[in-house]
Amino acid sequence: MRKRLLLISTLYLLGLGYSHAQLRLSKNYARARKPQFEPYSSVAFGIGTSTYFGELAPLKDPINTVFGMMRWNITGNYTRHFTPRFSGRAALTLARISGDDYKFNGRPQFDNNFLRNAHFRNDLKELSVTAIYNIIPEGRNAFDRPSIVPYIFGGLAIIAHNPKARTPESLGNEWVKLQPLGTEGQGRPGYSKPYSLVSGAIPIGLGFRFRYKRNWDISAEAGFRFSFTDYLDDVGGFYPTDPSIFAGDEVALAMSNRSLEPTASRKGGDRTAGIQRILSAQGIDPNTPVNYIDGHYPGQQRGGGNKDYYFLTAIHINYILTPKIKCPPLR
Secondary structure, three states: OHHHHHHHHHHHHHHHHHHHHHHHHHHHHHHHHOOOOOOEEEEEEEEEEEEEEEOOEOOOOHHHHHHHOOEEEEEEEEEEEOOOOEEEEEEEEEEEEEEEHHHHOOOHHHHHHHHHOOEEEEEEEEEEEEEEEEOOOOOOOOOOOOOEEEEEEEEEEEEEOOOEEEOOHHHOOOEEEOHHHOOOOOOOOOOOOOOOOEEEEEEEEEEEEEEEEOOEEEEEEEEEEEEOOOOOOOOOOEOOOOHHHHOOOHHHHHHHOOOOOOEOOOOOOEOHHHHHHHHHHOOOOOOOOOOOOOOOOOOOEOOOOOOOEEEEEEEEEEEEEOOOOOOOOOO
């Protein structure tokens, strides 16, 4: 009898142990089978357009601003896809922006811009770090991507810039760097120090990524860069109160105030008719010499005082870096 009871107890305990082991193995198997995202990386190259907004391109005239002085940009980036929705990107972009007061010729609401007669171009070098949020999540790995993924992005950027403009014909009609000239008196006694040629910016925007082939995507995106400077265009404050501070530097004197020139400072077009129209509207004899320009005397406002920003679009070709295949551990 005792032997039977011992045998039954032993079989019962063995049965419990086997059931517990089976349950633990089934749980581990379920966890192992649960799909998890496998992070991967991609690199991209892109080209697109760039548009500047500031004193020489006001937002209240968006059509003329966007299409009147549109320029180019090229970019390259590295992206790390951490989860189905979140990625991080580092990008280097070279973008040219430009503006010209002469494009407001014949537009009465922008007469003050036309009279100022300023222009510039600036080649920006932008290094940015942004976070990307996929509105449609990706699959479980690099090759389980949806056919289209809309996304938004935002982050921080550092910009190196150096605005330039053409000198008058009498000074060679050459492109010169404006910051060293101190066109608003910067760097001279009684004036502010020269503005920095390095600034920060906040990039934000949206895009769409399209699956093309197993290792290739094509993406299109657009975004604003809100800079921390008002001098991407070299125009941000007031004309110097005393032009004699430029004594001995005829280039700085000429580039500080272009309103007295009878021709457009960048293209060389004749401004006489436009100035005469403005003088007539002000009740002034249109035959008054063209160097009579109301509103652009020493000490008067030259710029609007708001931060400059720019808008970039780009088409990217993205290459998916093949992730390493992870083998299951040996047990």
